[in-house]
Amino acid sequence: MNTKTKLMKSNFKFLALIAFFGILLNSCSSDDDASSPSLNAPEITNFEYGEGSVHSTDQVAFKGSDIHLEAELNAEAVVSSITLSIHAHDLPLADGEVEWDFFQEYSGSNYQVINPTFHEHVDVPTNIPSGEYHIELTVIDELGNSTEIEGHLEILDSIILSGFSVDAAVAKGSDFHAEFMINALNGIHNITVDIHAHGLPVGAGEVEWDSEIIFSEGYHGLTDVEFHEHIDVPATAPAGEYHITFTVEDENGNTKSYETHIDVTAS
Known part of the structure; x- marks a missing residue:
């Protein structure tokens, strides 16, 4: 067998090995994908809020009192954080009143689990304008998936x-x-x-x-x-x-x- 023929056979074997390992790696990757499907973003259900003293769900709260908030969180991955925002848009301010822009992140161990229940009470200041406020609840899991739910809350004078x-x-x-x-x-x-x-x-x-x-x-x-x-x-x-x-x-x-x-x- 001449040198040229030997070289061709050697190159062919080398290319065959490369192709074999390429197929093997692709197969392993496919198996990994099949065995580790991507997880869905958290789901927020039964979101309720209202006057805190009676755990009301009527979406009304009073200045100088508190707001009861609760929601069920269906999370396939562990929850990383929950954020709550309450704010208004262009409510007129009376003498002695200030704007209220509430933001709080909840990341305690009771929430950093799969499928936690969110339950908090938020104090309502006495020196804010009464009227309609926008409320947002956002849940983020440890994979970075996030879900948001929103609604409106009427804040009244006590x-x-x-x-x-x-x-x-x-x-x-x-x-x-x-x-x-x-x-x-x-x-x-x-x-x-x-x-x-x-x-x-x-x-x-x-x-x-x-x-x-x-x-x-x-x-x-x-x-x-x-x-x-x-x-x-x-x-x-x-x-x-x-x-x-x-x-x-x-x-x-x-x-x-x-x-x-x-x-x-x-x-």
Whole structure:
């Protein structure tokens, strides 16, 4: 056999070996793929949230209280982290209020497992605007797969005043009528009515009228009640416009006020 023929046979054997190992490696890779299929992203089910004190699912919470949140997480791979975001869009701010943009990552050992149940309570600040908030829950597993679910939450004042009816004018020496509805999540502590004027001239026999009246009997501890009172106006009060502020304080020290005016007439 000549040298050229030997060289050709040698090259052929070398190429055959390369092809054999290539097929073998591809077969092993295929076997690995078949035995280790990719895992699905986590699934979030039964996501519920609402007033925390009663584990409500009505998607409403109150300032100064807390929010109950719960969800079932179906995860084929171990959960790496859970993040919760609560924020609003362009809610008007009243005096003393600030924007609330809540973000929290939960990565404790009770969550870094397969198929955990998410259950948390989040405190709602007292100094944020009431209104509609956007809520997002995101779950990420250890493979980097992620799933997100979202919804909306209505945040209300812990004290809600409505249905005001206050006399617009009253003769001095008489009384005026005032009524409104009170819904106080934490129970009513008391109701204060502040009445005063600014710069009214005080005539002969008259006395400046600046009054603060506190009502508690019949209201203290109640959560849902109608304020209905008749308030006396001294016969000695100067005639003119008076400013009235109704302030409801609950058992947690939260307050809600309503302001109006009344004209006191000579007769």
